[in-house]
Amino acid sequence: MKMVERTLLKDLYTHKNIKENLSVPRLVEIILERKEAVLSETGAVRATTGTYTGRSPKDKFIVKDEVCKDFVDWGSVNQPIEEKYFDSLYQKVVDYLKEKDELYSFKGFAGADKKYRLPIQVINEYAWHNLFSRQLFITPTDEELESHQSEFTIISAPDFKADPIVDGTNSETFIIISFKKRVILIGGTEYAGEIKKSIFSIMNYLLPNQDVLSMHCSANVGQEGDVALFFGLSGTGKTTLSADPYRRLIGDDEHGWGPNGVFNIEGGCYAKCINLSEEKEPQIYNAIRFGSVLENVILDEETRLPDYDDTSLTENTRAAYPLENIDNIITPSVAGHPNAIIFLTADASGTLPPISKLSKEQAMYHFLSGYTSKLAGTERGVTEPQATFSACFGSPFLPLAPSKYAEMLGEKIDQYNATVFLVNTGWTGGSYGVGKRMKLSYTRAMVHSALEGELNNVETVKDEIFGLDIPMHIPGVPDEVLIPKQTWEDKVAYNRTAQDLALKFHENFKKFKQASDEIKQAGPVYKG
Numbered sequence: 001m002k003m004v005e006r007t008l009l010k011d012l013y014t015h016k017n018i019k020e021n022l023s024v025p026r027l028v029e030i031i032l033e034r035k036e037a038v039l040s041e042t043g044a045v046r047a048t049t050g051t052y053t054g055r056s057p058k059d060k061f062i063v064k065d066e067v068c069k070d071f072v073d074w075g076s077v078n079q080p081i082e083e084k085y086f087d088s089l090y091q092k093v094v095d096y097l098k099e100k101d102e103l104y105s106f107k108g109f110a111g112a113d114k115k116y117r118l119p120i121q122v123i124n125e126y127a128w129h130n131l132f133s134r135q136l137f138i139t140p141t142d143e144e145l146e147s148h149q150s151e152f153t154i155i156s157a158p159d160f161k162a163d164p165i166v167d168g169t170n171s172e173t174f175i176i177i178s179f180k181k182r183v184i185l186i187g188g189t190e191y192a193g194e195i196k197k198s199i200f201s202i203m204n205y206l207l208p209n210q211d212v213l214s215m216h217c218s219a220n221v222g223q224e225g226d227v228a229l230f231f232g233l234s235g236t237g238k239t240t241l242s243a244d245p246y247r248r249l250i251g252d253d254e255h256g257w258g259p260n261g262v263f264n265i266e267g268g269c270y271a272k273c274i275n276l277s278e279e280k281e282p283q284i285y286n287a288i289r290f291g292s293v294l295e296n297v298i299l300d301e302e303t304r305l306p307d308y309d310d311t312s313l314t315e316n317t318r319a320a321y322p323l324e325n326i327d328n329i330i331t332p333s334v335a336g337h338p339n340a341i342i343f344l345t346a347d348a349s350g351t352l353p354p355i356s357k358l359s360k361e362q363a364m365y366h367f368l369s370g371y372t373s374k375l376a377g378t379e380r381g382v383t384e385p386q387a388t389f390s391a392c393f394g395s396p397f398l399p400l401a402p403s404k405y406a407e408m409l410g411e412k413i414d415q416y417n418a419t420v421f422l423v424n425t426g427w428t429g430g431s432y433g434v435g436k437r438m439k440l441s442y443t444r445a446m447v448h449s450a451l452e453g454e455l456n457n458v459e460t461v462k463d464e465i466f467g468l469d470i471p472m473h474i475p476g477v478p479d480e481v482l483i484p485k486q487t488w489e490d491k492v493a494y495n496r497t498a499q500d501l502a503l504k505f506h507e508n509f510k511k512f513k514q515a516s517d518e519i520k521q522a523g524p525v526y527k528g
Contacts (some may be wrong), residue, residue, distance in 0.1 A: 012094060012097060012098070012103065012123060012155075017100075017101060017102045017103065018102075018103045018104075018105055018123075019102060019103070019104050019105065020105040020106075020107065021105070021106060021107055021134075021140075021145060022104065022130070024131065024134065024135075024290075024291040025291075027104070027127055027128075027130060027131040027134070028045060028131065028290070028291065030102075030104075030127040031045050031047075031127045031128045031131065032045070034127060036126055036127055036128045037128050037293075038299065038304065039304065040294055040297075040299055040304050040305070040306055041299075041303055041304045041305045041306070042288050042289055042290075042292070042294075042306060043289045043290030043291070043292070044288050044289060044290065044291070044292035044293060044294045044319070044321075045128060045131070045292075045293055045294065046293075046294040046295075046297055046299055046306070047128045047190075047192075047293065047294070047295060047296075048190075048295075048296055048313060049189075049190040049191045049192070049295060049296055050190050051189075052173065052189040052190060052191040053191060053296050053313060053314035053316055054191060054193070054314065054316045055191065055193055055194060055197060055396070056171075056173050056175070056189055056191070056194070057077070057396050058079075058170050058171070059169065059170055059171055059173040059174055059175055059188070059189075060079065060175040060176075060177075060396075061079045061080065061081035061169070061174065061175070061176045061177070062078050062079070062080060062081070062176070062177045062178075062179070062399065063080075063081055063082075063083050063086045063176065063177065063178040063179070063180065063181075064080035064081065064082065064083075065083050065178070065179075065180045066180070067179050067180040068179040068180070068205075068399075071205075071399075071400065072205075072399050072400070073398070073399065073400055073401040073402070077395055077396055077398070078398075078399055081168055081169075081176060082168060083178075083180075085167055085168035085169075086176055086178050086181070086185070088166075088167065089162065089167050089169075089174065089176065089185055089187075090155075090181075090183065090185060092160070092167075093155055093157050093160055093185055093187060094155075096157055096160045097123075097125060097155070097157055097160075100125060102127075103123060103124065103125065104123070104124045104125075104126075104127050104129075104130035105121060105122070105123050105124075105130070106121065106122045106124075106130055106133045106134050106137070107119070107120070107121045107140065107145060107148045107150060108120060108121075108133075108134070108137045108138050108139050108140055108148075108267070109137065109138040109140060109144075109267075110137060110138065110199050110202070110203055110265050110266065111138070111203070111256065111263065111264075111265055112138065112251075112263045112264045112265070112267075112332050112333035112334050113256065113258065113260065113263035113334055115258075115260075116207065116210060116212055116256060116258060116263070117138070118151055118152060118199075118202070118203065118206065119148055119149055119150050119151050119152075120137065120150055120151070120152050120153070120154070120199060121150035121152075121153045121154070122137070122153070122154045122156065122195060123153065123154065123155050123156065124156050125156060125157045125158055125159060125160075126156075126158060126190070128192075128293060129156055129158070129192055129195065131291070131293055132192040132195065132196075132293045132320050133154075133195055135267075135268040135291065135292065135293060135320050135321055135322045136195075136196050136266055136267065136268040136269075136270060136320055137199070137266060137267050137268070138266070138267035139267060139322075151182060152182045152183070152184065152199070152202055153182065153183050153184070154183075154184045154186060154195055154198060154199070155183060155184070155185055155186070156186040156187075156194075156195055157185075157186070157187045158186075158187065158188070158189060158190040160187040160188065161173075161187065161188045162174050162187060162188055171188070172188040173187065173188035173189045174186070174187050174188060175189075175194050175198060177198065177201060177202065177399075179205065184198045184199075184202070186198065191295075192293070192295060192318075192320070193270065193295075193318070196266075196270055197396070197397055199265075200214075200216070200253075200254050200265065200397050201397045201398075201399060203254070203256070203265055204394075204397055204398050204399055204400065204405075205399040205400065207256050207258075208400060208404055208405070208408065210258070211258060211259060212256045212257065212258035212259075213256065213257040213258075213405060213408040213409060213412060214254075214255075214256050214265070214405070215229065215231065215254070215255045215256070215257060215392075215394075215405075215409075216231065216232075216233070216253070216254060216392070216393050216394030216397060217229045217230055217231040217232070217238065217253075217254075217255055217393070218230040218238040218239060218241070218242035218249075218250075218251060218252045218253060218255075219242065219249075219250035219251055219255050219262050219264070219335070219338075220242045220244055220247040220248060220249050220250055221247060221248050221250060221330055221335045221336075222246070222247050222248075222451065223246070223247075225335070225336060226339040226340070226451070227250070227261070227262055227335045227336055227337065227338045227339055227340075228242075228247070228338060228339065228340045228341070228342065228451050229255070229257075229262070229338045229340070229341045229342065230242050230342045230344055231341070231342065231343050231344060231367070231392075231393040231394075232343070232344030232345065232346075232372065232393050232425075233346075233370075233372045233374070233388075233390055233393055233394070234272065234316075235272060235346055235374075236344040236345060236346045236372055236425055237344050237346075237425040237440075237443065238252060238253060238344060239252040239253065239269060239270075239271045239272065239284065240271075240281055240284070240440070241342070241344070241425075241443065241444070241447055243281065243283040243284055243326065244328075244444075245282075245283065245328060247328070247451075248328050248329055248330040249283075249323070249326050249328060249329045249330065250262060250263075250264050250329075250330055250333050250334070250335050251264030251265070251266055251269075251323070251333050252266075252269040252270070252271065253266065253269070253270060254266055257337075257338070257412060260334070261334065261335055261336040261337050262334070262335050262336070262337070262338060263332075263333060263334040263335075264323075264333030264334070266323075267322060267323055267333075268320060268321060268322045268323055269284075269287070269319075269320070269321055269322075269323065269325075269326070270318055270319075270320050271284045271287075271318065271319050271320075271321075272316065272317065272318060273294070273297055273306075273308045273317040273318060273319050274308065274309075274311065274315050274316075274317055275308060275309055276308040276319075277308065280440055283326055283327065283328070284319070286325075286327075287319075287321045287325035287326050288306075288319045288321060288325075289321075289325065291321070291322070292319055292320060292321040292325065293319070293320040293321075294306060294317075294318070294319050295317065295318040295319070295320070296313040296314050296316070296317050296318065297310075297317045297318075297319070298310035298312060298313065298317075337412075337416040337418075338416065338418045339418060339419065339451075340418065340419050340420075340421070340450060340451050341363070341413070341418050341419070341420045341421070342420075342421050342423050342447060342450065343358075343363075343366055343367065343393065343420065343421070343422045343423065344372075344393075344423050344425055345371055345372045345373075345422065345423070345424050345425070345426065346372050346373045346385070346424070346425050346426035347371070347372070347373065347424045347426035347427060347501075348373035348385035348386075348387060348426055348427055348431060348432040349387065349426075349427070349431050349432075349497050349498070349500070349501045350426065350427035350428055350429065350430050350431045350432070350434075350435040350484065350487075350488070350497070351431075351465075351466075351484050351485075351494060351497050351498040351501055352422070352424040352426070352466065352468075352484065352501070353422075353424060353463060353466070353468055353470045353482065353483070353484055354423065354424050354428065354438055354442065354443065354446060354477075354481060354482060354484075355421055355422070355423050355424070355446040355447075355450065355455075355470070355471065355474070355482070356421065356422050356463070356466075356468035356469055356470050356471075357419070357420075357421055357455060357460070357468075357469045357471070358420040358421065358422055358468070358469075359522065360410070360413060360414070360420075361518045361519050361521070361522035362420075362422075362467070362468070362522040363409075363410075363413060363420040364406060364409075364410050364515070364519045364522070365509070365515075365519050365520070365522040365523050366422055367392055367393070367406055367409055368391055368392070368402060368403075368406050368509070368512050368515065368519075369389050369391070369505060369508060369509060369523070370389055370390040370391045370392055370393045370394070370395060371387070371388075371389050371504075371505065371508075372388060372390065372393070372426075373385035373386060373387055373388065373426060373432075374386045374388050385426075385432050387501070387504060389504075389505075389508040391405075391406075392405045392406060392409075402512075403512070403514060419450075419456070421450045421455070422468065423443065423446065423447060423450075424438065425437075425438055425443055426438065428481060428484065428487050429487040429488060429489075430487075430488060430489075430493075431497055435487070435488075438481075441476070442476070442477045442478075442481060445474060445475060445476035445477050446474055446477060449471075449474050449475065454474075454475075455471050455474070458471045458472070458473065458474075459471070459472045459473065460472060461483070463484075464525070465495075465498045465499065465502055465524055465525055466498070466502070466524045466525075467522070467523075467524065467525060470482055470483060484498075485498075499526065499527060501524070502523075502524035502525065502526040503526050505523050505524050505526075506523065506524070506526050509523060
């Protein structure tokens with residue numbers, strides 16, 4: 001790939017001021033010199049991202065060419081774009097970047113398991129984006145850097161804006177993947193999360209062909225070597241719940257599950273900062289220090305102390321930091337096969353149980369459904385929770401058909417006898433606006449009981465609408481919290497709201513025509 005890479009990027013490689021794999025202190029110096037960000041009291045740099053404070057899914061494309069046209073699951077998530085538009089935009093971006101005084105390059109890896117890792121390169125217009133990339137991906141040793149041959153390259157030019165009429169895009173912003181050229185173009189957005197998620201999309205395309213299930217999940221390992229996975233979209237608690245002082249962290253967001261077990265795709269964490277406190281989330285709070293990147297977090301003008309409760313820019317405030325900033329991690333980020341799998345949902349209707357144990361058929365139903373509520377700020381235009389169904393809890397990042405990932409998960413659940421739970425970190429006592437968010441302490445207690453095997457043989461009650469087996473007693477959690485209907489003052493409103501959600505499940509699942517009857521029948525009972 002080295003010759004292909006150098007031929008394709010020759011204009012940028014000859015740029016006399018391209019800075020490659022700079023140290024963290026040097027990058028921080030440059031960021032402050034260029035006034036791209038300011039230094040916070042924690043030692044982290046704080047950058048703001050302007051108009052785009054979350055992902056822009058309507059501006060993401062995949063080049064439809066002979067390499068991938070027969071494999072990608074084309075549609076509203078994987079929007080096709082013609083190769084001619086990519087080639088034209090590529091040249092425009094390169095010409096634009098050639099005029100810059102400095103560019104910043106990071107060469108590293110995605111994938112902690114060396115058998116499956118992908119050598120990558122990120123070329124940035126902004127130094128703070130390069131620091132972000134260094135902290136989120138896996139940094140090579142000096143020896144590895146010497147022989148590094150990038151197989152995919154991201155070119156990020158936030159200040160370059162597309163012309164939709166000429167460039168075939170939907171707006172000034174574009175995130176375009178070319179599997180043929182092995183290049184990702186990003187422009188028109190300063191939101192660093194696009195860099196991270198583009199590489200995840202690439203891994204979701206490549207890994208299944210190597211008998212590795214790529215997963216949008218966090219993972220940790222207990223003292224006895226038991227592994228837990230936490231699936232869920234942004235804002236459902238993957239990062240928070242996997243950062244457990246009694247378990248070692250494998251990773252907070254992206255993993256592969258292969259023949260040898262689970263491995264982290266990344267080398268860092270990208271944690272939400274909304275309402276972050278040392279009391280509630282000490283590991284994350286204390287991980288934000290020198291070399292970390294704060295995104296859209298408000299700072300006190302004088303003290304530069306972060307105000308994690310201030311959402312005046314966005315609710316999607318973020319912190320990027322390397323895994324080694326977490327005290328309790330496993331190194332390297334690889335472990336055995338999962339014993340427990342947690343599906344996380346932030347249910348804004350307030351009708352799903354806070355925890356329930358799933359049969360295999362229910363597990364497949366809820367994995368394919370991927371129900372949650374998009375939380376404010378995680379995507380452009382989302383200002384309050386919206387019910388959504390994201391297949392495999394990661395539809396925006398899946399180039400292949402969801403059935404491919406679901407089939408692989410089902411096979412692995414069978415093969416390794418993993419236990420699956422559905423956990424609602426959303427609302428209780430009523431829907432959004434009436435009820436309140438489930439207490440984190442309750443959720444932690446429920447998850448702890450699940451991971452310790454304490455829920456395997458407890459007394460349960462079956463939810464009459466969702467058909468889920470709900471534990472009746474969990475240490476540290478009031479019994480009435482476990483049964484959603486009991487937390488609602490208006491029982492008629494509860495039944496109506498639960499039926500509305502059941503109907504949404506049924507309507508969404510119609511698209512999975514190839515699912516077996518057993519899986520289809522594992523969903524909610526709609527009596528409308």
